[in-house]
Amino acid sequence: DGGITQSPKYLFRKEGQNVTLSCEQNLNHDAMYWYRQDPGQGLRLIYYSQIVNDFQKGDIAEGYSVSREKKESFPLTVTSAQKNPTAFYLCASSIDRGLGAFFGQGTRLTVV
Amino acid sequence: DAKTTQPPSMDCAEGRAANLPCNHSTISGNEYVYWYRQIHSQGPQYIIHGLKNNETNEMASLIITEDRKSSTLILPHATLRDTAVYYCIVRVQYNFNKFYFGSGTKLNVKP
Numbered sequence: 001d002g003g004i005t006q007s008p009k010y011l012f013r014k015e016g017q018n019v020t021l022s023c024e025q026n027l028n029h030d031a032m033y034w035y036r037q038d039p040g041q042g043l044r045l046i047y048y049s050q051i052v053n054d055f056q057k058g059d060i061a062e063g064y065s066v067s068r069e070k071k072e073s074f075p076l077t078v079t080s081a082q083k084n085p086t087a088f089y090l091c092a093s094s095i096d097r098g099l100g101a102f103f104g105q106g107t108r109l110t111v112v
Numbered sequence: 113d114a115k116t117t118q119p120p121s122m123d124c125a126e127g128r129a130a131n132l133p134c135n136h137s138t139i140s141g142n143e144y145v146y147w148y149r150q151i152h153s154q155g156p157q158y159i160i161h162g163l164k165n166n167e168t169n170e171m172a173s174l175i176i177t178e179d180r181k182s183s184t185l186i187l188p189h190a191t192l193r194d195t196a197v198y199y200c201i202v203r204v205q206y207n208f209n210k211f212y213f214g215s216g217t218k219l220n221v222k223p
Contacts, residue, residue: 103155
């Protein structure tokens with residue numbers, strides 16, 4: 001089945017450690033996105049990538065980094081520079097053929 | 113991308129139609145209206161989209177006003193499983209623009 005997979009579903013890290021969230025898609029989509037969602041809030045864009053080896057900052061990119069070495073993969077690293085990293089992180093992909101973005105099921109990151 | 117305005121919450125009785133409004137008064141001629149919903153702690157799910165004509169699929173209907181400044185998502189027979197946050201987004205199709213999600217409307221379907 002085609003889809004977008006995020007792993008792990010829950011992640012715990014100590015403060016000051018970098019952590020990488022995985023996002024893989026087998027939909028052959030060119031564009032991929034990372035969002036952050038805080039309790040009771042909408043989604044805020046962190047980074048997006050339109051094509052392999054290219055990515056752009058979203059509204060809240062500070063403290064995050066990404067790579068896009070393969071079309072299928074768009075990992076997000078939450079660095080120690082991110083002041084408030086505890087949140088629900090959503091990855092999405094799109095081919096822009098009318099259906100918009102497909103989302104993964106999210107990773108809930110808790111930093112203690 | 114045009115901004116959208118949605119009420120923060122709405123209630124609906126189970127079995128009745130749920131009508132969720134969205135205001136997008138600055139929409140451009142080539143921007144589509146998309147609707148997604150998010151059930152608690154899951155990824156958003158695509159519902160429907162349209163440009164200027166009304167659209168219907170197995171999940172919902174989308175009514176877009178003639179001037180395209182607002183739209184309404186209609187769930188014809190709401191069930192308890194339709195309780196979710198509903199997001200209205202406008203963006204250009206065939207363009208790898210960013211998706212901007214606002215705060216959405218929390219729909220509470222009550223028995």
